[in-house]
Amino acid sequence: MKDTFTHQGMRKRLVETLKKKGIVNNNVLQAISKIPRHLFMDSSFVDHAYTDKAFPIAADQTISQPYTVARQTELLEVEKGDKVLEIGTGSGYQSAVLLELGVTLFTIERQNELFKKTKLFLPKLGYKPKRMIFGDGYIGLEEEAPYDGIIVTAGAPFVPNPLLAQLKIGGKLVIPVGDNVQIMTVFTRKSEAEFVKEEHGEFRFVPLLEDKN
Template identity: 75%
Template sequence: MKDTFKHKGMRQQLVTVLVTKGIKNEKVLRAIAKIPRHLFMDSSFLDHAYQDKAFPIAADQTISQPYTVAFQTELLQVKKDDKVLEIGTGSGYQTAVLCELGAKVFSIERQQELFKKTSKFLPQLGYRAKKLIFGDGYKGLKEEAPFDSIIVTAGAPFVPKPLLSQLKIGGRLVIPVGEDVQIMTLFIRNGAKEFEQHEFGEFRFVPLLEDKN
């Protein structure tokens, strides 16, 4: 597992691309500049690791496009020690970004293969989530709620009610909603039953899987 000057240089170029696409949050950009994204991918994709593109990983899933990761993270407005729930651990790249921002991360993964791989891999890189859980993201994590923010990293056909209910007052949920194409949606909880909703255009994600058992 090597991270070379060449990789660091490529990350800086990636950060420049993200800035031109409108990412402004300095902490998010610093996290992207620091995290060795190539280590989260299969070695055959090394040349593509710092292009602003999504790529396939195990279990028919993808590692999200860096712009999407940065965009979602920016919407969360993460502060140090925030309690953040991530739905869809995947490769662990987004988890690492949240850890880099100082968040206490609880992350749920539906795919056993990915869950096992990422649970071992993240600590090797020095990223320690509070909890990595193999389970159903639609249900959230009631026993650890409420959360300062919740991020969903897969396309949800609808907004799962448990996720809204597990937000703190003032908390933020960032979720791509839709079937084939998703609309990036931000919910801010203003009261017990009061939510403010904002939409940020179209994105494409792999579908959020529901536990059918």
């Protein structure tokens, strides 16, 4: 499939929708205007690629609503060159947004089917995470820590302590916390032991899976 002028026009309209919903970070909006979201979805959903909705992908997972991706990215407050850990690679769309912003990205996916598919797919679009790992997001990726930012793209029933521990001083963890409905929560590390917590409204995510093996 190609990225046509029609798709580009649809993305411009999507960006206008996100602005009306309160997204103000121009770098985030530019990334969303550039990335061909329709290529991350099953061909039967292509007509819906630029509506502000979540849609099913493989392994009973979803590609997040564009507003959710934009809001989480905005809350992360990353700058070019920042080291970011993403928990839940999924379709790779959130990964692409972060890479478009110029971060050094490490990303973990728990579903093997998605991991294999996305690992092959992202580089075809020119998006190359520093590392993509098949594994348990609850434990993070300690050997590459600390991170400027950690983003969790699935609903977490609790905040995993290893993720907090792997933040730099000044770094942020953006995580949707809760069971059926999640509260978008941001933890900013102020010192070795001190974290500031902020809450940013209700969202709905598929659950974060813990490694049961």
